[in-house]
Amino acid sequence: MKYYGRSILVGFLLLIFCLSFSPAYLSAAEIGPELQLKSSIDTLLLVLRDENLKGSEKIQLRRERIADVVFMQFNMQRMAKLSLGRGWRDLDTAQRDHFVEIFRKLLAKSYVATIDGYAGEKISYVKEIVKGDKAEVRTVVIGSSNEIPLHYKLKLKGERWLIYDVIIENVSLVRNYRSQFIPIMKKSGYTGLVKQIEKKIALAEAKKNG
């Protein structure tokens, strides 16, 4: 019974969370990037602390849920585009959609696994910088002996602030992906890059199942 009540509670909170972002109630532009980020992280914490999702046998389900909550806050297209660089301009719509899709999967493998390793550290919100439709929110994840600076870059899309880069300990994810993508594209072209990303995803998939 207790088991059941908890998921209802989580579901209810999730519902409130979603409603709070519907334009009819409050627009995110009014809330500001930091507040919006904070509430989405709070939702994420609910998933991470959910007893029903704990344990190594539920890893797949848990990570799917994490990805759902997290990626809702991401502007995946912008992130994929900036990571690819100027080569993006040469792609047609179908290619672009496909690239965003595989980029999302690639990111899910690493980023979601990192979040899943969260062990109850405190998150402190240090600073919010807003410049027009772009913003940076600086946070610090405080562990028992170390503090990891975690910055988010956001851009206003419609009425919501969406994340397009995560800077972990001063290392930008987009910048890091760009540095890997460009030499691969120089060597084996866009098709070669897509092949490599798909191979990487398949490898991670096989590892998880095997």
Next chain:
Amino acid sequence: MLLISRNYLIITALSISFILVGMSINSELCLAASDTEVAYVDDEFAEYDEPIAVINDPLEGINRSLFKFNHNLHTWLVEPTAKAYRKVTPSMFRTGIVNIFDNILEPTRFLNSLLQGRFVEARETFLRFLLNSTVGVCGLMDPSTYDGRELHERRFASTLAYYGVGSGPYLVIPLFGSTNLRGVGGLVGDTVASPSWYIFSDPLVVVVVKASKTINHTSFRLGEYEKMLSGALDPYIAVRNAFAQHQLQLTE
């Protein structure tokens, strides 16, 4: 014997500083040449363009094989050892070790803050060292941070960067990891200025101390390295780029 090795080191430091000066002139030339290559500056992709100076990697072939060596060393030796070590030691003990290593480097940080004209930081670092070495029982505890006096990571490499010394080629060093020629110069400077160099005079002891530091440090960050690279298409480039991004922060 010891005296000879120290003299040798000072000579090495001097020759490296000469190389560094030469390099800084060189890298300025490099930058000037690269300016013409960047035709598009003001599009939305420009935000993430990589500065030419940070991807100087003429020794990529050797670096890649050394990276592989370090990668295997970390995966098969450092990480498992740190894991076992974590199991048998209380977290308080391990935090104490981190604090001691942090504290012993404070004089070095103090010196470099002074060299960079960062007097407020130098003062803070001095007060940190004073408090942590006494109230904090020889650096075992870190009451300064609780006091709101934070650690300022200023090393010789950042002093060199502060005075405009170019980064030089990217280098991977066995056991040590990513650095560049400027980083090697900085490391020599840090070592000579560090009290531990005078306390542990035997090179073997220095290596053992460094290994213990690495194991202790890793025990707090188990699995992070693997996770960091789990989404990388080319781990070598991913690590090199992370290093380059850190280098850009060096003088901030």
